Amino acid sequence: MDLASFLQILDSTIRLATPLLFACLAGLFSERAGVFDIGLEGKMLVAAFAAAAASYATGSVWVGVLAGIGASCLFAAIHGLASITFRGNQLISGVAVNFLASGLTVVLGTSWFKLGGQTPALVDGMRFADITFPFATTAGQGDAGLVGGIYSHVLSGHSILVYVALACVPLTWWVLYRTRFGLRLRAVGENPAAVDTAGVSVTGLRYAAVGITGVLCGLAGAYMSMGLSAGFLREMTAGRGYIALAALIFAKWRPWYALMACLLFGLLDAVAIRFQNIDLGVLVIPVQFTQALPYILTVIILAGFVGKAIPPRAGGEAYVKER
């Protein structure tokens, strides 16, 4: 494999890891606060649709982003209502959110755009432009070597949301581990009764966490339809919400590990897209194996054979105040 294709794979790794990273951090906030969320997929999907539709209608990518965040937050609110206020089953609510997004996007998309569920292709201004770093074009010319190549082909030339996603990692770490809000958020996922005793609203904290999840899933979806591709296609998230969930478990609910897990799963995706079957001489690794690898790795991690993944202790349970 030559340098150019190596750089190309790293480049698409970053692109493909971005929606995973947003969704994974989204899940991290929710689950750290004790609200399981298997509805990441649905929120991403509805956000991708709303973003593309609004961007097409107004011609502004930023209106699209806002619409995506809005739609995702609406779905997050449904999940919050079901799992926090009405103390319903959080897993079932997540399943419902996924189906709701899957059905609603097609129904609305088909009747609005008459294109069988997809939005018209987004042209310049309706989608994110790539940002080129200073000197990236000159550094990438000819024989730039590994460092120059990475600078100009891998790090430079992405849309703004890619850098936002990367910046969200230290930000999440800081919020969770260095702020009062983060401490309380983590506490509410481990021992909500203690937080309640301290006079802090469990409900309020959990809604705040679910709200952050909504915003981040909105960004994930917006990137899917306005960054990664130019427009919305039905079921375009294609299981990425579940991969993000897998990455979250793989990262054991910690932000920096989430970045690593998302990059790993993004790399697997990039490799699967580029190489199809990988011929190692002695055996051929089928593309389906590469595609299934994130799920297989997650099961192995869950099984606790390679370091046990322990979820937040109060996760999945609604908090009932003692009377």
Next chain:
Amino acid sequence: MDKLPRWADVVLVPLICLIIAFVFCGILIAAIGQSPLQAIWIMIDGSFGSTNGLGYTLYYATNFIFTGLAVSIAFQASLFNIGGEGQATLGGLGVALSCLLIPWPHWSLALLGSLAAGAAFGAAWGFLPAWLQAKRGSHIVITTMMFNFIAYALMNYVLVNLLRPMGSMDPASARFDKAYNLPKLGDILGLVGIPFSSKNPANITFLIAIALAVGVWALLWHTRLGYALRAFGKQEKAALYAGIDPVKITIYALLLSGGISGLMAVNAVQGAAHRLVLNSVEGAGFIGIAVALMGRNHPFGIVIASILFGFLYEGGSQLAMGTTIPREVITVLQALVILFTGALPYMVQKPLEHLFAKFGGAK
């Protein structure tokens, strides 16, 4: 908690949830500029108006009875198996291998072979998540979900690389021997003099599904294992104290659940498609969740809920053919049913309890 009379809990709560879901969908249909009343009429006429439409309804219902029973058996043991999709996919592989590799002398023997292979493959796919849950504490919802994706990748590999006939571009197996085609429901009803169309895929598996529902009912409420399952689901600690082994029960529950999911393939793969295609389950594994919730986790409720969802499914196809309303309206309806019956039961139950306390106070 027993503020509601039993009939209200069993009939009224699901019915109200369903009505709310229908109203929401009606609003959605109106919002996209179509007539909700016309839509519901097209659905009813299409799925119940002719024996052919009814056959399609029952064909879909058969799938949902299997997946619904599968979800509910795990639910009874307080385990949420969302891996029905993957287990039914593997069941399809079992059925296809049985039909392709073994030269059965008669369709009835092929049917027995398919039932055994479908159940065995489905159960096998449920085994590992169950074992991981019981022994290693891995959350079964996540593992079964991961196994759905692994099943899909596996099926993709098997169909593209192993089962695809030479020269075919389609990721599907060869057609099964015509002699293995299952008797159509129309032919069976014809024997007893009931005229019923045979142009639809409804087949003998429908009767097997009904029998299985009775079997699951008997298993859950009239056997030692069923008692152990329910006790474990209701109060794990008490069950433990009563000498019920949690590892065994978890594994049994998922083997049963996976096996029943796998049986769905007998209907879809041997009964209808006559070959194995990539997405043979078509989401029925997930609809099983809605069906189990709607049917209040009871086999008879599940049969009724399955027929309802069969109607919705067939009605959705009719909508897509007869109007410009896409069939995904049904997905929305399904989502709302899951939301209201599964995640928001208190929203309906609490006001009802108030009503009953107010007006039914004499009891």
